[in-house]
Amino acid sequence: MFIIWIISLSLLLVYFLRIVSYLKGWNRSLQTVHGADDHKGISLVIPVRNEESNIDLLINDLILQDYPEELLELIIVDDHSNDNTCEIVRSRLAEHPGLRLLELDISEQGKKTALHKGILSASHRIILNTDGDCRIEKNWVSGMVKGFSDPGIRMITGAVLFEPCNGIFRGMQSLEFLSLTAVTAGAVGLKSPILCNAANLAYYREDYLRFTDEQVRLSESGDDIFLMLWLKKQYPSSMLFSSVHGTIVRTAPSENLLSFAMQRLRWTSKSRFYRDLHMISTALLVYGLNAMIMFLIIASFRESGLILLTCLIFLGKSITDFLILLPVTRHYGKARLLRYFIPLEIIYFVYVSLIGLFGQIFSFTWKGRRIPVGKQYKPLG
Known part of the structure; x- marks a missing residue:
């Protein structure tokens, strides 16, 4: 039992220190100066599939952007929608x-193929991505690309919020x-990014093309993450998190448990291909502590001496998470x-314990397609 105490408390301590470091990084990201207005050519590439319920609203948002029309290219790439998405766009x-x-x-x-096709046809150097089920504010484009006034910045990501x-x-x-x-911004603030979101992401076209020339498409989900990790190696400290409220992207949460589970399985499925030590250690730490709590609760039914430890670990993790x-909830008015x-x-x-395990062994469904677990691809292009 002594060993269990040592392991559990050690996990909690390391978890606490990691979260505190992200909190410091979060504060640094909030203090980052995002540069001045410097209008550049932007190619906004949006891969879509079966988005008839939202695509009209998104196009409204795109047309209303406070950015010079002659510098803004809007490329919507349809991935065999079987609804009215294409008709609405046309x-x-x-x-x-x-x-x-x-x-x-x-x-x-x-x-990924839709995104690649759109980027190949893009006319401008800066690529901006969002998804077909998202909504954006009128100064989203101008706000997201301000950071590129710094020649050392190669990628900019921003917040994606669920609404309603x-x-x-x-x-x-x-x-x-x-x-x-919070973790995304925190890690970026520490100059060691581990997360980004393709629904709110900007980068250079030439970097993407170099990345796809060198890399194998490892999973059906996650080119944004792999591009970020590639840039992290090629250009250390080259990523910026945009904390400006005008650069927030909004999308709807999952409507039911099944769609929620499929989304999380899709996200988790790519973790087998990660090679970044910071990312791997954080993922293992989060999974390990949550799995330990689950183990302690089950074990407490047989060994009452573990009840106190279970309460301590759960309470310690909860306080850490609240910190x-x-x-972050205050910053975004949530x-x-x-x-x-x-x-x-x-x-x-x-x-976390179940999704972390199931994501490695079960296939998932995305937009009506069944994606086998561990599916791999040859290089793009």
């Missing part, structure tokens, strides 16, 4: 001189996603989501 093409629709050929398939976030299921998703935003969630903190903590260790 009906809007005349409303912006830079708006284009590309469609994948019969031999082409997948979000009413109700306990949506609220817990939103709160958990804010924790990922980083409090500032402090009311903290009402879901306790129920989220109660189920979080079960969720």
Whole structure:
């Protein structure tokens, strides 16, 4: 039992120190100067599949951007939608001189292929990405690209928030996603990024093309992460997190447990291909501590001497999590989501333990397609 105490308390201590470091990085990201307005040519590439419910609203947002039309190229790439997505886009093409629709050929398939096709056809050096199910503010483009006034910056990522976030299921998703935003910004602030989000991401076209020339497509999910890690090696300290409110991207949370599970399995499936020590250690630390809590709860039914340890570890982790969630929820005006903190903590260790395991052994469904676990690809291009 002594060994269990030592292992559990050691995990908690290391977890606490890691989260405190991200909190420091978060504060640094908030203090980062994002540069002055310097209008450059931007190619906004959006891969879509079956987005008829939102694509019209997104196009409205794109057309209303406070950015010179002649410098903004809007490329929507359709991945064999079987709804009215393409028809809606075609009906809007005349409303912006830079708006284009590309469609994948019969031999082409997948979000990564759609993204690659769009970037190959892009005219400008800076690539900006979002998703077809997102909403953006009118100064999103101008705000996101300000950081490129610094020649040392090669990638910029920003916050993605879930809305609406009413109700306990949506609220817990939103709160958990804010924790990922905090870790994203925190790691960037430490000059060692481990997360980014393709729904709010900017980078240089030549970097992407070099990356795809050198890399194998390792998973059906996660070229954004792998591009980020490649840039981290090629250009250390070259990533910026945009904390400006105008650069927030909003998307809807999952509507039910099945779609939520499929989304998380898709995200987790790529972890087998990570080689970055900081990313791996953080993932193992989070998984290890949550799995330990689950183990301690089960073991406490047979060994009552572990009940105190279980309570200490759970309470210590909860306090640590609250330390980083409090500032990030306040920054984005989402402090009311903290009402879901306790129920989220109660189920979080079960969720992380199961998804972390199942993501390595089960396939997932994305946009009506079944993706086998461990699926690999040859290099793009």
